[in-house]
Amino acid sequence: MEAVQRKPVEADLSLEEAIRGRRSVHYFAPGARVRDEQWAKLFELTALSPSSFNFQPWDFVIVDDQGRKEQLLPLCWGQRQVVDCAAVVAVLGDKNPHRRDAQILQQFQDNGYIDEQTKNAYMGAVDVVYPDEARKIEHAVGGASLAAMTFMLAAHGMGLATLPMIGFDPAGVRGLLKVPDEYIITMLIAVGESADRNLPRQQRRPHEEIVHWEIFGGNRKTVHLDLAS
Numbered sequence: 619m620e621a622v623q624r625k626p627v628e629a630d631l632s633l634e635e636a637i638r639g640r641r642s643v644h645y646f647a648p649g650a651r652v653r654d655e656q657w658a659k660l661f662e663l664t665a666l667s668p669s670s671f672n673f674q675p676w677d678f679v680i681v682d683d684q685g686r687k688e689q690l691l692p693l694c695w696g697q698r699q700v701v702d703c704a705a706v707v708a709v710l711g712d713k714n715p716h717r718r719d720a721q722i723l724q725q726f727q728d729n730g731y732i733d734e735q736t737k738n739a740y741m742g743a744v745d746v747v748y749p750d751e752a753r754k755i756e757h758a759v760g761g762a763s764l765a766a767m768t769f770m771l772a773a774h775g776m777g778l779a780t781l782p783m784i785g786f787d788p789a790g791v792r793g794l795l796k797v798p799d800e801y802i803i804t805m806l807i808a809v810g811e812s813a814d815r816n817l818p819r820q821q822r823r824p825h826e827e828i829v830h831w832e833i834f835g836g837n838r839k840t841v842h843l844d845l846a847s
């Protein structure tokens with residue numbers, strides 16, 4: 619099968635072009651493949667995403683076997699993208715913030731960010747920041763979502779189309795991909811070659827609506843007056 623080659627791998631888009639140009643692709647050209655060197659670059663870039671304490675609570679399962687993608691289809695509400703795309707990537711968020719904490723916090727000390735006393739304080743702080751299941755889920759989903767966004771922008775910059783998907787049966791996909799309970803399947807991302815119809819981008823809420831100044835509901839013009847009183 620042919621490798622995906624819509625644009626050269628080094629597409630060299632500006633950051634703004636990449637952000638403006640990325641779209642959720644709903645139709646993929648069947649038969650395309652993502653080459654191993656493309657996967658390597660994609661995940662090298664994805665791994666540069668920021669994370670709390672640099673714990674990097676993300677793992678990825680790549681499904682590019684056609685038979686396995688067919689098995690995903692009924693678990694993904696029949697969304698054809700999962701069979702037509704080159705691969706489906708399951709983005710996993712790790713609920714366990716302690717998995718590599720000693721090793722990673724040691725790096726902070728070794729690289730001169732903090733001294734030993736502060737490192738020990740950080741070790742204790744992990745349970746303060748993530749004391750319960752709800753916060754551990756935030757750790758998993760927040761971290762994995764940032765990585766997913768990096769992944770989608772990097773893929774777009776490399777000429778690959780993506781579709782993030784939450785429309786799937788989590789227990790079924792967990793079983794098929796043998797994902798351990800400590801990981802949340804934050805989303806699936808279909809990756810491949812676009813065969814989309816260039817539908818217009820869906821409207822976005824305007825920045826005046828999504829931005830609050832200084833306090834929730836704060837207005838740029840009036841908030842400073844309000845705060846002073």
Ligand SMILES: Cc1cc2nc3c(=O)[nH]c(=O)nc-3n(C[C@H](O)[C@H](O)[C@H](O)COP(=O)(O)O)c2cc1C
Pocket residue numbers: 640641642643644697781782783784785786805819820
């Ligand atoms: C977490 C997440 C889950 C999504 N799940 C699906 C999905 O299951 N099926 C689908 O067709 N689109 C899905 N989408 C795509 C959104 O509909 C799309 O991002 C949105 O309409 C904005 O379009 P754009 O990405 O082209 O800007 C999902 C997007 C995100 C971020």
